Amino acid sequence: xxxxxxxxxxxxxxxxxxxxxxxxxxxxxxxxxxxxxxxxxxxxxxxxxxxxxxxxxxxxxxxxxxxxxxxxxxxxxxxxxxxxxxxxxxxxxxxxxxxxxxxxxxxxxxxxxxxxxxxxxxxxxxxxxxxxxxxxxxxxxxxxxxxxxxxxxxxxxxxxxxxxxxxxxxxxxxxxxxxxxxxxxxxxxxxxxxxxxxxxxx
Numbered sequence: 479x480x481x482x483x484x485x486x487x488x489x490x491x492x493x494x495x496x497x498x499x500x501x502x503x504x505x506x507x508x509x510x511x512x513x514x515x516x517x518x519x520x521x522x523x524x525x526x527x528x529x530x531x532x533x534x535x536x537x538x539x540x541x542x543x544x545x546x547x548x549x550x551x552x553x554x555x556x557x558x559x560x561x562x563x564x565x566x567x568x569x570x571x572x573x574x575x576x577x578x579x580x581x582x583x584x585x586x587x588x589x590x591x592x593x594x595x596x597x598x599x600x601x602x603x604x605x606x607x608x609x610x611x612x613x614x615x616x617x618x619x620x621x622x623x624x625x626x627x628x629x630x631x632x633x634x635x636x637x638x639x640x641x642x643x644x645x646x647x648x649x650x651x652x653x654x655x656x657x658x659x660x661x662x663x664x665x666x667x668x669x670x671x672x673x674x675x676x677x678x679x680x
Contacts, residue, residue: 487514489537489585490570498586502593508532508619509589517566532620536589539623541565543631544649568646575650584653591656595629595665596622599676614676625672626665630656633664 489495495511510533512518518535531539544565576584601612617625630652637648655663661670 487516489516489518490573491516492570493573493583493585495585498583498589500589500593502596504619505593505596505623508623509536509592510534511536511585511589519562519566529620536592536623537569537585540588540627540630541569543627544568544634546631568649571646572649572653575646576654579650580654587657588653591630591653591665592623592626594659595626595656595663595669597625597669597672597676598622599673601676601679612679614679626669629665629668632668636664 486494486496494513496513498511500506500509500511512533512535515535518538520534520538524530524534541562545562573584573588576582576587580587597617599614600617602615604611604613630649633652634645634649637643637652638645641648652663652665656665659666661667
């Protein structure tokens, strides 16, 4: 419970994040739910500090992933660059849709979706005697969150490009499916595929 001197600050003036718990012990220290911000924007203060990304609000990290299109979709690169206010409005509408459909706190479902979509294993290349081996390795907690958010953002891009579906509806559906650990979620599919490849490389 907040003290009398400390006001109850709600994310987007709607959602209380103080009672949300990160159930995955490996991700407890790398999913930030700062309860004292309305719109989580750090203006990149964390960029040049080691491990500082763990203190960036999980909603802002999702926004940053949605702004990045990557080289694989070069025809889209830069289309959303810098439009952070717009992407925050998109996320806010998606959270409203989640609340209307489920009646639950959408930030709680987002945290659960990140926990479900974060892979535990990955593969790396090791060159030994001129021969390349693929070896299974554990994934660091900070990278687990990064991969989960990347998978979700990639799923939203794939579903909305040249589509009549709005990005808000697709983002809301992706978060709800991932929070339920549903195999029809793009992020859950990518996570299981990555872990399956890593398991075969053990």
